Amino acid sequence: xxLALYRKYRPKNFSEIIGQETTVLILKNAAIQNKIGHAYIFxxxxxxxxxxxxxxxxxxxxxxxxxxxxxFSELGEPCNECEICQAIDNNSFLDVVEIxxxxxRGIDEIRNLKEGVQTSPSLGKYKIYIIDEVHMLTGAAFxxxxxxxxxxxxxxxxxLATTEYEKLPSTIIxxxxxxxxxxxxxxxxxxxLKEIKEQENILIDDEALELIARSSExxxxxxxxxxxxxxxxxxxxxxxxVEELIGKxxxxxxxxxxxxxxxxxxxSSLEYIRxxxxxxxxxxxxxxxxxxxxxxxxxxxxxxxxxxxxxNDFTKEELKRLIDLSKLVNLDKxxxxxxxxxxxxxxxxxxxxxxxxxxIALIENLKQ
Ligand SMILES: Nc1ncnc2c1ncn2[C@@H]1O[C@H](COP(=O)(O)OP(=O)(O)OP(=O)(O)O)[C@@H](O)[C@H]1O
Ligand SMILES: [Mg+2]
Ligand SMILES: [Zn+2]
Numbered sequence: 229x230x231l232a233l234y235r236k237y238r239p240k241n242f243s244e245i246i247g248q249e250t251t252v253l254i255l256k257n258a259a260i261q262n263k264i265g266h267a268y269i270f271x272x273x274x275x276x277x278x279x280x281x282x283x284x285x286x287x288x289x290x291x292x293x294x295x296x297x298x299x300f301s302e303l304g305e306p307c308n309e310c311e312i313c314q315a316i317d318n319n320s321f322l323d324v325v326e327i328x329x330x331x332x333r334g335i336d337e338i339r340n341l342k343e344g345v346q347t348s349p350s351l352g353k354y355k356i357y358i359i360d361e362v363h364m365l366t367g368a369a370f371x372x373x374x375x376x377x378x379x380x381x382x383x384x385x386x387x388l389a390t391t392e393y394e395k396l397p398s399t400i401i402x403x404x405x406x407x408x409x410x411x412x413x414x415x416x417x418x419x420x421l422k423e424i425k426e427q428e429n430i431l432i433d434d435e436a437l438e439l440i441a442r443s444s445e446x447x448x449x450x451x452x453x454x455x456x457x458x459x460x461x462x463x464x465x466x467x468x469x470v471e472e473l474i475g476k477x478x479x480x481x482x483x484x485x486x487x488x489x490x491x492x493x494x495x496s497s498l499e500y501i502r503x504x505x506x507x508x509x510x511x512x513x514x515x516x517x518x519x520x521x522x523x524x525x526x527x528x529x530x531x532x533x534x535x536x537x538x539x540n541d542f543t544k545e546e547l548k549r550l551i552d553l554s555k556l557v558n559l560d561k562x563x564x565x566x567x568x569x570x571x572x573x574x575x576x577x578x579x580x581x582x583x584x585x586x587x588i589a590l591i592e593n594l595k596q
Contacts, residue, residue, distance in 0.1 A: 285387065290321075498590060
């Protein structure tokens with residue numbers, strides 16, 4: 229079976245981790261100075277590198293080459309070549325124990341942990357327990373874990389990972405070093421997807437890659453999984469295909485922007501566009517979608533019966549929303565605006581300034 233892309237492209241070094249610069253810097257420095265804490269909490273949204281970073285840290289702590297070669301150990305990275313690094317990568321190293329707290333809420337595992345943690349590591353320097361989804365542990369399991377965290381043997385290190393930090397008891401939190409894993413920006417996701425596209429020879433339009441990057445909401449794993457899924461379903465991947473797969477995610481965005489425009493709220497709409505730009509949205513696509521949305525709303529303003537014509541494109545609720553928005557239309561003002569938008573659209577396609585033509589259209593039309 230083919231290895232899933234997100235596993236194939238799992239970073240093996242700290243330096244390959246994307247978008248978690250502060251966390252990586254601190255962990256690397258700790259490794260260089262051999263100042264290792266005995267408990268860490270990695271928290272933050274899904275698919276942002278928590279488990280990956282935990283495994284890299286486990287390798288760093290036990291890597292043979294780091295112990296034998298002081299020059300190498302100053303890099304703060306695992307060698308990925310010694311038998312210990314390789315065993316950890318293959319999940320077959322006895323001194324690194326991964327526990328999935330979600331699977332049976334951890335009672336047996338924590339009991340085993342309590343016993344196992346006291347015996348010395350078999351081959352490595354440290355025994356490392358990676359507890360995933362740690363917020364799922366039962367109260368009893370948390371208590372057992374807490375006891376161990378209060379007086380851990382010197383060879384034991386705990387890395388607790390969770391997407392739901394607020395569910396952790398404060399007694400656990402206060403005994404660990406905490407690291408937030410941030411959502412990865414769409415731009416950085418896009419860069420990574422482009423790299424994978426090159427290496428895997430995937431035929432995919434840039435626009436389609438952009439849509440994948442945006443719609444994965446900061447999760448690199450989600451982005452890689454979507455690319456995986458879609459590249460095995462078609463030879464050449466177009467924007468249409470991706471849209472079909474993930475649903476037209478842009479409707480909500482366009483709807484919000486349209487409301488700001490119809491309410492003549494220039495400040496908010498400019499701010500919103502700046503955010504879309506930061507999040508890596510494509511100016512040309514946004515403007516195109518805005519034109520088609522606004523046109524429908526203007527048509528409905530002139531003749532509400534036109535909803536019949538839009539029934540294939542929208543749900544009942546969405547249609548109701550269109551009708552509501554159409555009540556805000558000022559026919560003269562907004563038809564002129566539509567013309568400006570169409571001009572902005574053709575300018576954007578040939579200009580290096582992406583969102584600026586759209587901004588100008590807004591400023592010219594929404595100013596008092
Ligand atoms: N920051 C990142 N840098 C590079 N690749 C990443 C990053 N985050 C996630 N990935 C990719 O996504 C895959 C899954 O990441 P990982 O398992 O570390 O996420 P996680 O934060 O533990 O997610 P979950 O909360 O769902 O357990 C990795 O194998 C890698 O391909
Ligand atoms: Mg994980
Ligand atoms: Zn090694």
